[in-house]
Amino acid sequence: MTGAGRPVGELLRDWRRNRGMSQLDLSIEAGVSTRHLSFVETGRSRPSPDLILRLAEQLDMPLAERNTMLLAGGYAPAYPSHELSDPELAPVRAAVRQILDGHRPYPALLVDRHWHLVDANPAVDLFTADARPHLLTPPINVLRLSLHPDGMAPRILNLPEWRSHLLKRLRQQADATNDPVLRDLHDELRGYPGGDPAPVSDALSRVLVPLRYRHDDRELAFVSTTTLFGTPLDVTVSGLAVEAFFPADGATTEALRTLAPS
Known part of the structure; x- marks a missing residue:
């Protein structure tokens, strides 16, 4: 605190x-x-x-x-802070599991307020397959995994744009929560290589920032959404977010269906 x-x-x-x-x-x-x-x-x-x-x-x-x-002020806390495994949060776990499983064969993951990986569906292996072990040792920070040279960064084809997007989002979150952990993470990630964003050159990038990712000899394109619990009264639940990735074109849709585990 x-x-x-x-x-x-x-x-x-x-x-x-x-x-x-x-x-x-x-x-x-x-x-x-x-x-x-x-x-x-x-x-x-x-x-x-x-x-x-x-x-x-x-x-x-x-x-x-x-x-x-x-x-x-000398008073007891008003909001509980349960472990996600506690019985009280069983409905939360069930809701998250339904979202993660229902999103297959597309990647989706659950993170806490400091961007540590809490849970994921099997499709997320697409992003972690080539990462170095030190980035996959719990607690796994998904932003560090995304932008670190030993993580996803070498396979992100629009790394300057994606890096700028993540850093801006993290800075806004750190400012909104006044959280020193997030501020330190932002300073760390800002020091990773990535380059400057190029001018927008396609229709999709004029609407939002896609993730363009190389897998084997394929270029996959994703758009992402964030899902939060709407009325949290528990500290743990208030920090949870589901990050879901959707295919941004037909080729990515077909590739993910082909790559999906049985």
Whole structure:
């Protein structure tokens, strides 16, 4: 937790500034006086758990950081954090498994909030077949696997564009969550070779950034989607995302059907 050991007012002030809000802005949104908010930030007033959660909601803080702020204020966490294997998350596991299995023969994987691989369907082996063992030792970070020279990078035909897309997405996620782990990962990945994006030259690339991937003597083209749980109240569930890849042309569709395991 990024704020462990820090006063609740200090955490609140940092998150408010991270969101680009003034004390007046936040006080209006949360329905609290600016004076009281100022007293909370300076430590002159102790906020109630209800006020902490109200402020955290207006600041769109991740559930884990809401728990951190509650602990800093001397209160118990409000949101549980189960292991994915716990009985309470059986419906979550079932939903994810249905998505992963239903997406075959196309690749789909489940990642946590730090982009560690949690689960995948067999079609993902297409992306990992030639990666070096050190990138496939758990915990496997899928962004590192994608952009590392010992991972997928040598087979990504539009590496500059794909790299730029992933780095932009990761930077936005790090800014939104204020997560130092994601910031460190962004700094690491930014140091990998990749080149500068070329001008857009085809119709598909004018709409979104495809993944163009070489497998044996074939060029495969994918578009990707991200699926999140819509109303999470558990820290673990709130960080889960299913990354699904769809064929972007008929040749890729046919190739994936041919390559699919029986």
